[in-house]
Amino acid sequence: MRRLALLLLILVEAGCVSGAWPRGSVEHDGLPPQKPPSAGENLAIIVNRDNPVDNLSTAELRRIFLGARGHWTSGRRITIVMMEPGQPERTAILRQICQMSESEFSNHFLHGLFTGEVLVSPKTLASPVGVREFVFNVPGAIGYLRVSNVDSSVKIVRIDEHLPNEKGYPFHVPAPAAK
Amino acid sequence: MYRPRQLNSMNKQSKFLAGKVGRHRPGAVEGSGSFSRYSSALLLFLVFCVVIIVGIVVILDVRSTGVEAQKMYAGSVLGLHRIGDLQYSAQETRRSTFYALSTNDSNLQVKYADQSREADHLVIEGVSEYLREAKSPVEMEVGKRLQNDWSAYLKVRDEVLASILEGSTKEAVDLDLKDGVTLFDRVREDLEAIERLYDEQASQRLANVAASSRRAMIRLVGVLGIALVFAIASVWAIQRSRMQSAIQLARLQMEFVASVSHELRTPLTVISSAADNIADGLVEGKEEIKNYGSAIRSQSHQMTELVNEILLFAATKDRKNAYILRPLKVSDLVDSTLVRTSELVKSAGFTVDVQVDAELPNVVGDMSALSQCLQNLLINAVKYSGRSRWIGIRAFVSDSEVHKGKKVCIAVQDRGIGIDSSELPHIFEPFYRSAAVTAEQIHGTGLGLSLSKTIAEAMGGDLSVVSELEVGSVFTLHLQITEEHKLPVASAASGPGATVEK
Numbered sequence: 001m002r003r004l005a006l007l008l009l010i011l012v013e014a015g016c017v018s019g020a021w022p023r024g025s026v027e028h029d030g031l032p033p034q035k036p037p038s039a040g041e042n043l044a045i046i047v048n049r050d051n052p053v054d055n056l057s058t059a060e061l062r063r064i065f066l067g068a069r070g071h072w073t074s075g076r077r078i079t080i081v082m083m084e085p086g087q088p089e090r091t092a093i094l095r096q097i098c099q100m101s102e103s104e105f106s107n108h109f110l111h112g113l114f115t116g117e118v119l120v121s122p123k124t125l126a127s128p129v130g131v132r133e134f135v136f137n138v139p140g141a142i143g144y145l146r147v148s149n150v151d152s153s154v155k156i157v158r159i160d161e162h163l164p165n166e167k168g169y170p171f172h173v174p175a176p177a178a179k
Numbered sequence: 180m181y182r183p184r185q186l187n188s189m190n191k192q193s194k195f196l197a198g199k200v201g202r203h204r205p206g207a208v209e210g211s212g213s214f215s216r217y218s219s220a221l222l223l224f225l226v227f228c229v230v231i232i233v234g235i236v237v238i239l240d241v242r243s244t245g246v247e248a249q250k251m252y253a254g255s256v257l258g259l260h261r262i263g264d265l266q267y268s269a270q271e272t273r274r275s276t277f278y279a280l281s282t283n284d285s286n287l288q289v290k291y292a293d294q295s296r297e298a299d300h301l302v303i304e305g306v307s308e309y310l311r312e313a314k315s316p317v318e319m320e321v322g323k324r325l326q327n328d329w330s331a332y333l334k335v336r337d338e339v340l341a342s343i344l345e346g347s348t349k350e351a352v353d354l355d356l357k358d359g360v361t362l363f364d365r366v367r368e369d370l371e372a373i374e375r376l377y378d379e380q381a382s383q384r385l386a387n388v389a390a391s392s393r394r395a396m397i398r399l400v401g402v403l404g405i406a407l408v409f410a411i412a413s414v415w416a417i418q419r420s421r422m423q424s425a426i427q428l429a430r431l432q433m434e435f436v437a438s439v440s441h442e443l444r445t446p447l448t449v450i451s452s453a454a455d456n457i458a459d460g461l462v463e464g465k466e467e468i469k470n471y472g473s474a475i476r477s478q479s480h481q482m483t484e485l486v487n488e489i490l491l492f493a494a495t496k497d498r499k500n501a502y503i504l505r506p507l508k509v510s511d512l513v514d515s516t517l518v519r520t521s522e523l524v525k526s527a528g529f530t531v532d533v534q535v536d537a538e539l540p541n542v543v544g545d546m547s548a549l550s551q552c553l554q555n556l557l558i559n560a561v562k563y564s565g566r567s568r569w570i571g572i573r574a575f576v577s578d579s580e581v582h583k584g585k586k587v588c589i590a591v592q593d594r595g596i597g598i599d600s601s602e603l604p605h606i607f608e609p610f611y612r613s614a615a616v617t618a619e620q621i622h623g624t625g626l627g628l629s630l631s632k633t634i635a636e637a638m639g640g641d642l643s644v645v646s647e648l649e650v651g652s653v654f655t656l657h658l659q660i661t662e663e664h665k666l667p668v669a670s671a672a673s674g675p676g677a678t679v680e681k
Contacts (some may be wrong), residue, residue, distance in 0.1 A: 079345045094206045123285045123346070133289040137337075 037060040040145045042164040043092055046132070046154040048139045051076070055158040058097070058170060064142060065097050067112055067138060070119030080122035081134050081143030089128075092173045093144050146173060222413035229409050233402040240395035247391050251384035265305045266370050269329075271298035273363055276336055279343045280351060292340045299333055309373065318376060325369035332362035431610030431625065434617075442485055446478030491551075492609075492630050495637075502545035502637055506661040509539045509574045509587055512546065516553040517572075520561075522610035527561050528568050535574040542587045542658035544638040549658070552631040552642075556591040556654045560630070562621055563652070564595035577657070586640065586657040598646040606644065607632045631656075 045061065047053060052074055056064070063069045064078055071077055083090045085102050094100050100108065112118025122140075125131045128149040135141040136153040147164045150156060162169040244412075246473045275295035279288040306329060310322040342351035453471045456462050462471055513535055517524075524531055560570045571592040578585045598606060601614045612625040628642075635642040640658040646652035 077345060107408065123344070125289065126286050127365075130286050130289050132345055133293055134285060137292045138287065138341045140341075 003044075004029055024111055031058055040175040041148060041173050043089060043096075043144050044147050044150050044156045044164045045142065045144050045159060045171070046135050046150060047142050047157050048135055049153070049155045050139050051142075051155065053157060054155075057160055061159060062097050065093065065122075067109060067118035067120050069121070069131075076140035078120055079138050079141040080120060081131050081132060081141050082122040082124050083128070083144075084124055087144060088173045089144060092171065096171050123140070144171070155169060185289070189437050203556045208339065222409075222416055226406065226409050229402075229406045233399075233406050235400055236402055236625055240391075240398055244388060244391045244395055246679075247388045251381065251388055254384055255377070255381040260376060260378065261305060261309065261592075262370065262374045265302060265373070268298045268301040268305065269363075269366055269370065271295075272302060272333075273359075276339055276343075276355075279340060280348060283346075283514070285344065288344050292344065295336065295340065299329075299336070302329055318373075321369060321376060323370045325366065325373065328362060328365040328369055332359065332366055335359045335362055428610075434612065435610055435625070437488070439485070443482060446481045449478045450475050478578065488626075492626050495630060495633050502548050502634075504543050504545060504638065506541040506547055507544050507549070509658075510535050510542055512542075512544075512549055512553065513552045513572060513574060513589065515546065516557060519550065519554055520557045523558065523561060525670070529561060529564070530569050531557075532569065534570045536576065539574060539576060540586055541661040542638075542640075543661050544640075544658055545634075548634045549638065549656075552634045552656060553589065554589070554625045556632045556656070559654070560591055560593035560595070560652075563616070567594040567651070569594055576660075588655050588657055589659055590653050590655040592651065593652045595649040597648040597650050597652055598644070599648050602644060603644060607642070628654075 001091060045056065051072065053072060060069070065080060067080065069078060082093070091102070094102060094105050098105055098108075109118055109121055113121060125134055125143075128145050131143045131145055132149065132151065132154055135143050142157075145154075156163060159170060160168075164171075213581050262447060267497060272295050275291045279291035279295070282291075282396060306322060306326050310319065310326065313319045313322050338352045339355050339359060342348070342354060457468070457471060462468055495657040513533060517531065517533070557570065557572075564570070571590070572588045573588075573592070575586045575588055575590075576585060596615075598613070599615070603609045606613075607628050608625075609629040610625040611629075635656055637659075641657040643655050643657065644652060645655075
């Protein structure tokens with residue numbers, strides 16, 4: 001069993017390498033090409049428009065993203081939507097919400113799934129558009145996007161009563177370090 | 180060349196000679212000929228109109244049928260396209276959902292979900308368009324039903340898609356089998372119902388086109404039949420008119436021959452009897468022979484004048500005659516005519532009342548011909564005066580638009596039997612004699628008035644008549660006034676003048 005877990009871990013790591021951020025620039029019909037994360041930008045936590053949840057605390061969010069909470073208060077199953085490993089947004093979320101590295105996050109889910117502590121595993125999408133479409137299609141989905149990638153098809157959730165454009169909002173993608 | 184000297188002597192018998200004229204030539208019955216021409220033209224015009232109407236009706240029918248056929252084609256093709264698009268989009272919506280079911284890749288699942296939504300939008304748009312253009316209640320009902328069923332299916336589809344994307348494949352399949360299949364079957368039935376409606380509409384339009392085509396055919400046959408009837412009627416009427424003209428001409432010729440024969444027989448009988456008596460030695464003494472000679476000469480003159488009249492008419496109608504047109508004094512013309520008819524008038528016991536306005540302008544004409552013309556009118560007045568023994572002659576200037584400006588008029592009036600209004604249009608036709616005149620055995624050939632009118636028209640004038648039965652008649656000769664500065668006044672006997680061929 002441990003061997004299988006290790007194999008999965010290796011595969012996840014390999015996906016991390018192959019899923020570097022250029023894949024995130026996949027264009028989608030009707031939307032402008034994604035601009036590279038040249039500057040720091042806030043990350044919006046998004047849910048389906050039919051989801052009645054408007055506000056989440058950072059702690060609740062952490063529980064959700066770590067798979068500790070399986071259902072919304074409405075009874076809908078929670079589906080976590082993540083971008084592929086290596087994406088700055090994912091890295092930022094892991095660091096700022098989960099307070100984990102990529103490998104720690106992978107290990108957490110592998111372990112949790114084996115032990116049954118984790119109820120849902122995250123869905124991985126290659127592009128912000130894919131994330132947005134997924135959240136639009138699945139009523140219980142929750143994901144994250146740069147604010148500039150958000151449109152009216154999804155709903156932004158307040159975090160600790162803050163919207164991404166408000167002061168004190170906790171999540172953002174840092175600007176890439178100059179080479 | 181017209182030779183007046185040959186007609187100068189008018190004797191007692193000349194009253195029967197006035198207008199008793201010569202030979203017939205084809206087409207001489209101008210009145211009936213012109214009537215025939217007018218009726219032919221009218222009938223041909225009617226045929227032309229009918230043909231035009233037929234053409235218009237045929238064009239309209241062909242156009243109408245064409246429009247109907249185009250409508251049918253457009254309706255059917257559009258309907259087939261629409262129903263085909265709807266069916267395809269509905270299938271595509273469901274197919275894309277199944278594609279999403281067939282993979283675990285969330286990116287592909289999202290892509291298929293997106294495709295499914297695009298397809299369902301097309302269905303929604305198609306149904307809305309169908310409802311916008313629906314006219315009958317049945318179409319509206321089917322369209323609304325499809326709209327509702329499609330909405331119901333989409334709710335299930337959304338749930339299925341959500342389950343697929345969540346990774347709950349079994350749940351998605353169960354949901355689709357439970358509700359999706361049923362609802363999609365309903366949608367399919369609705370689409371089939373719409374297709375049936377399109378089929379019915381196409382059949383209806385096809386029937387309309389067929390009916391329109393049938394109507395057009397019947398109408399075409401009908402109007403062609405009418406045109407044919409009109410054409411046949413025209414030909415028949417023209418032929419009938421010509422035949423009647425020919426019959427009338429033949430009848431008039433027979434009457435003319437009989438009349439002339441009668442007129443010739445009387446002097447011939449006198450001459451023959453006189454010759455017999457002389458030959459048989461029954462005439463004795465110089466005085467008696469002188470009387471016989473005088474009678475023979477008188478009858479010979481009468482025959483000569485008759486023959487001359489006939490030749491004159493023939494020459495006039497053959498346009499071989501030529502008139503010498505000169506300025507003439509109206510008083511000279513009237514006086515000349517009175518002198519030539521004085522013996523006839525006197526012997527018949529008539530009073531002639533002559534009124535010639537003072538200072539009348541000169542007229543243009545041939546003295547002999549115009550005198551002959553007036554003489555005919557006077558002789559007719561004597562012949563048809565009945566018990567009245569009065570004739571009026573009046574010369575005056577008239578200015579009427581009917582006769583194109585100022586003219587000198589010489590009217591010859593009698594208080595005789597008059598002419599019936601139905602006869603008036605025909606009295607100037609050659610050979611024409613009214614039934615009443617024939618019945619009263621008033622001799623004549625029916626050429627006098629025709630000859631007079633021809634002469635008047637040859638002088639640039641006209642001859643008109645006003646008459647009332649049992650009251651009398653007025654024949655008026657309208658003559659052109661001389662333009663003095665162009666035509667110097669000449670004596671009636673000689674001098675150069677313009678010549679008009681007639």
